[in-house]
Amino acid sequence: MIGYAFCGSFCTHRKSIEELKKLKSQGYDILPIMSDNVYNTSTRFGTSSDLIKNVEEITGNKVIHTIVDAEPLGPKISLDALIISPCTGNTLAKMARGITDTAVTMAAKAHLRSDRPLVLALCSNDALSANLQNISILLERKNVFFVPMRQDDPSGKPHSLVCEFSLLDSTFKGALERKQIQPLFI
Numbered sequence: 001m002i003g004y005a006f007c008g009s010f011c012t013h014r015k016s017i018e019e020l021k022k023l024k025s026q027g028y029d030i031l032p033i034m035s036d037n038v039y040n041t042s043t044r045f046g047t048s049s050d051l052i053k054n055v056e057e058i059t060g061n062k063v064i065h066t067i068v069d070a071e072p073l074g075p076k077i078s079l080d081a082l083i084i085s086p087c088t089g090n091t092l093a094k095m096a097r098g099i100t101d102t103a104v105t106m107a108a109k110a111h112l113r114s115d116r117p118l119v120l121a122l123c124s125n126d127a128l129s130a131n132l133q134n135i136s137i138l139l140e141r142k143n144v145f146f147v148p149m150r151q152d153d154p155s156g157k158p159h160s161l162v163c164e165f166s167l168l169d170s171t172f173k174g175a176l177e178r179k180q181i182q183p184l185f186i
Helices: 010-025 036-040 048-059 089-097 103-112 132-139 165-176
Strands: 002-006 030-034 081-087 118-124 144-146 161-163
Touching: 002 010, 002 048, 002 103, 010 030, 010 048, 010 081, 010 118, 010 165, 030 036, 030 048, 030 103, 036 048, 081 089, 081 103, 081 165, 089 103, 089 118, 089 132, 103 118, 118 165, 132 144, 144 165, 161 165
Parallel strands: 002 030, 002 081, 081 118, 118 144
Antiparallel strands: 118 161
8 A cells, every 4th residue: 555645735736646646557556645734725726625535536545634543554554655645845845854744744754664765756845945854854764755856947936846647656656665766847
């Protein structure tokens, strides 16, 4: 079973959903997880209820969205891998600093206790500023793998990085073999 977690970065949810569908079509059993913000926030990109319904229909499983429900991941519910897509700068910073105050950060903490791969599909407007140090911290952490990323708008948003969603599947498969695909920055 694979865990598949959604954080903010609402503008990238459509691309993440496409990757979720690809994984499901390959036969993976997928357990969906959402941060409280994603689970409860409707935006110009869609309503939370539509997103939850869509994800549950794709995966065939109920969304985990509370810290209490996410805690058993790892010790009691073994996941082959956990994918966080999109992973916001906020969630990245919390994981780098050991803060566990959302369902997604609890899922990551619980999952990493079991020495299994965590795949991060980073989408952050401050990745090359406030979060650069956190990227570095997590690059050095055992069993953490990043989907290759790029600057999405170097002139308008010079500190922003967005993962290349089309490389999520190959990153996931590499992570299962404990290999970070390269190049990391494209």
